Amino acid sequence: MKVVALAGGVGGAKLADGLARCLPAQDLTIVVNTADDFTHFGLRICPDLDTICYTLGGIANPDTGWGRAGETWNTLEALKTLEAPTWFQLGDQDLATHLERTRRLAEGETLSEITQFFCQRWGIQVRVLPMSDSPVQTIVETDHGDLPFQEYFVKYRFEPSVRGFRFEGATQAAAAPGVLEAIESCEVAIFCPSNPWVSIDPILAISGIRQALLRARVIAVSPIVGGKALKGPAAKMFEEMGIPPSAQAVALHYGSLLKGFVLDVVDADQEVQIRALGLKTLATDTVMKNPNDRQRLAEKILAFARQELKG
Amino acid sequence: MKVVALAGGVGGAKLADGLARCLPAQDLTIVVNTADDFTHFGLRICPDLDTICYTLGGIANPDTGWGRAGETWNTLEALKTLEAPTWFQLGDQDLATHLERTRRLAEGETLSEITQFFCQRWGIQVRVLPMSDSPVQTIVETDHGDLPFQEYFVKYRFEPSVRGFRFEGATQAAAAPGVLEAIESCEVAIFCPSNPWVSIDPILAISGIRQALLRARVIAVSPIVGGKALKGPAAKMFEEMGIPPSAQAVALHYGSLLKGFVLDVVDADQEVQIRALGLKTLATDTVMKNPNDRQRLAEKILAFARQELKG
Numbered sequence: 001m002k003v004v005a006l007a008g009g010v011g012g013a014k015l016a017d018g019l020a021r022c023l024p025a026q027d028l029t030i031v032v033n034t035a036d037d038f039t040h041f042g043l044r045i046c047p048d049l050d051t052i053c054y055t056l057g058g059i060a061n062p063d064t065g066w067g068r069a070g071e072t073w074n075t076l077e078a079l080k081t082l083e084a085p086t087w088f089q090l091g092d093q094d095l096a097t098h099l100e101r102t103r104r105l106a107e108g109e110t111l112s113e114i115t116q117f118f119c120q121r122w123g124i125q126v127r128v129l130p131m132s133d134s135p136v137q138t139i140v141e142t143d144h145g146d147l148p149f150q151e152y153f154v155k156y157r158f159e160p161s162v163r164g165f166r167f168e169g170a171t172q173a174a175a176a177p178g179v180l181e182a183i184e185s186c187e188v189a190i191f192c193p194s195n196p197w198v199s200i201d202p203i204l205a206i207s208g209i210r211q212a213l214l215r216a217r218v219i220a221v222s223p224i225v226g227g228k229a230l231k232g233p234a235a236k237m238f239e240e241m242g243i244p245p246s247a248q249a250v251a252l253h254y255g256s257l258l259k260g261f262v263l264d265v266v267d268a269d270q271e272v273q274i275r276a277l278g279l280k281t282l283a284t285d286t287v288m289k290n291p292n293d294r295q296r297l298a299e300k301i302l303a304f305a306r307q308e309l310k311g
Numbered sequence: 312m313k314v315v316a317l318a319g320g321v322g323g324a325k326l327a328d329g330l331a332r333c334l335p336a337q338d339l340t341i342v343v344n345t346a347d348d349f350t351h352f353g354l355r356i357c358p359d360l361d362t363i364c365y366t367l368g369g370i371a372n373p374d375t376g377w378g379r380a381g382e383t384w385n386t387l388e389a390l391k392t393l394e395a396p397t398w399f400q401l402g403d404q405d406l407a408t409h410l411e412r413t414r415r416l417a418e419g420e421t422l423s424e425i426t427q428f429f430c431q432r433w434g435i436q437v438r439v440l441p442m443s444d445s446p447v448q449t450i451v452e453t454d455h456g457d458l459p460f461q462e463y464f465v466k467y468r469f470e471p472s473v474r475g476f477r478f479e480g481a482t483q484a485a486a487a488p489g490v491l492e493a494i495e496s497c498e499v500a501i502f503c504p505s506n507p508w509v510s511i512d513p514i515l516a517i518s519g520i521r522q523a524l525l526r527a528r529v530i531a532v533s534p535i536v537g538g539k540a541l542k543g544p545a546a547k548m549f550e551e552m553g554i555p556p557s558a559q560a561v562a563l564h565y566g567s568l569l570k571g572f573v574l575d576v577v578d579a580d581q582e583v584q585i586r587a588l589g590l591k592t593l594a595t596d597t598v599m600k601n602p603n604d605r606q607r608l609a610e611k612i613l614a615f616a617r618q619e620l621k622g
Contacts, residue, residue: 040414041354041410041411041413041414042353042354042355042410042413042414042417043352043353043354043410044353072383072385072403074383074385074403074404075386075403075404075406075407075410076407077404078403078404078406078407078408079407079410079411081407081432082407082408082411082429082432083432084407084410084411084414085414092383092385092386092389092403093385093386093388093389095386095389095406096386096387096389096390096392096393096395097389097393099352099353099354099386099390099395100352100390100393100395102352102353103351103352103353103395103396106353118393121392121393121394
């Protein structure tokens with residue numbers, strides 16, 4: 001079964017890893033949000049791509065979900081002595097990724113080409129694609145003004161109250177090579193349990209992607225479990241946008257794009273309302289605490305896709 | 312006695328450190344070559360400024376003369392796994408300097424301002440000035456084509472044969488704030504035992520600096536001892552430019568700019584010819600193996616300046 005997964009950072013990376021453990025490599029394409037990307041100290045940093053690749057390459061920090069296992073922080077410590085901004089955690093090994101990406105971009109390589117090269121170096125077999133090779137920037141509109149995503153998320157620890165989102169450059173940005181083709185030829189597209197507002201929505205904002213998905217079988221996995229986000233500000237964002245956070249709210253958020261929806265067993269009481277939206281549902285354990293959980297969830301979702309969405 | 316020292320990297324840094332140990336901080340200005348500066352992985356790297364500042368700040372690697380003491384190489388090791396160019400040795404702590412410099416330059420600060428800030432952080436009391444705040448680039452013309460200095464020096468280990476030098480941007484570049492004033496008000500200007508072709512000459516090429524030095528009392532310290540360079544390609548460059556390397560050749564190279572010349576005792580037989588050029592001379596131990604040597608040489612040079620150049 002040909003599968004496309006749309007993913008943001010840590011939560012998306014876990015399910016992407018689970019899917020990679022279940023599917024032949026040539027059957028899985030992961031399309032990654034790049035609207036969190038930013039330039040810091042002159043370096044181009046792509047947090048979600050890095051989290052996805054480190055996870056798939058087995059070199060991610062298992063405790064945090066982001067950054068690299070066995071990371072050291074010598075440069076960051078030296079930056080502190082220079083009173084430099086150190087709100088973004090730059091590990092010594094992680095820095096090499098940013099340095100080499102920046103160097104290759106300056107030499108004219110595309111983000112897709114660089115990502116493909118990194119995947120090859122890290123032994124990643126499945127296809128990882130940035131959503132676009134053009135820069136797109138999530139701006140979080142807050143009660144403290146407009147903030148680029150990383151500042152909102154890391155520097156201000158998502159404390160400002162959200163009023164809206166915009167994805168600068170998205171409508172002019174073309175999907176990266178292979179993205180539309182992968183969606184058009186897939187048997188199922190999976191929205192990973194990533195933040196709908198700032199991880200999946202930016203991908204959907206890229207020219208042509210939403211249209212391609214409307215012709216696909218799409219299953220979303222709820223990142224809201226028991227009314228809370230497993231990680232990050234997703235639940236807080238729903239609340240501040242005036243919507244009580246719930247699995248159902250996630251299903252409504254994606255609306256007519258979806259054919260199926262995966263929610264946690266703790267939210268099974270919402271299945272009736274979600275089915276009333278015309279969606280097939282799967283209630284299962286969605287919390288991924290270890291690699292086995294990832295694989296188990298991926299297997300369940302793929303079985304659900306095979307059985308329920310055939311018709 | 313107000314002193315200005317012109318310096319390149321390791322050799323210059325040693326004498327600059329010796330002078331800083333002898334003079335009240337407000338009496339010493341060090342003007343540093345920045346024509347070796349280059350952009351690597353998107354970062355602005357200023358090798359000579361860093362060597363000077365690390366040395367003056369007491370944080371230089373005492374074994375190499377460049378880089379930082381207790382340095383680690385975790386990012387460089389990770390870069391190797393990405394098949395990135397690693398011919399330039401980027402230490403983890405050194406990287407912080409490049410990152411913060413790059414960030415501040417992008418924010419609109421000048422190289423002078425950034426250098427002043429770094430000096431303050433590193434407890435450096437004497438004034439360290441880049442020769443210019445504008446980019447100047449040494450191009451080494453070789454039998455393997457034109458090479459930017461760092462590529463010639465580090466990547467190709469100064470193996471290509473030299474045919475000439477040019478300092479791109481030098482004539483349009485203004486001296487950094489304070490440089491001309493320091494030269495105009497100094498009692499003695501010292502050319503450190505740095506490479507005449509690629510460390511001191513680029514400084515002299517900056518608009519106004521040579522003219523200001525013509526009105527100053529200038530003493531050069533020979534970087535050629537016993538016909539050889541203590542470090543780097545200075546002797547090889549003299550040879551390839553058709554000039555047998557010697558202390559006398561260095562004196563002739565600087566020509567009418569000089570009033571005095573310091574050579575090593577092993578070259579004392581050249582004193583007669585150098586005096587015949589109209590220069591006062593001091594033959595002394597010029598090889599600086601430790602901080603005591605630096606201070607002793609600086610004291611000798613300052614005493615020489617006081618006695619011989621008064622008239």
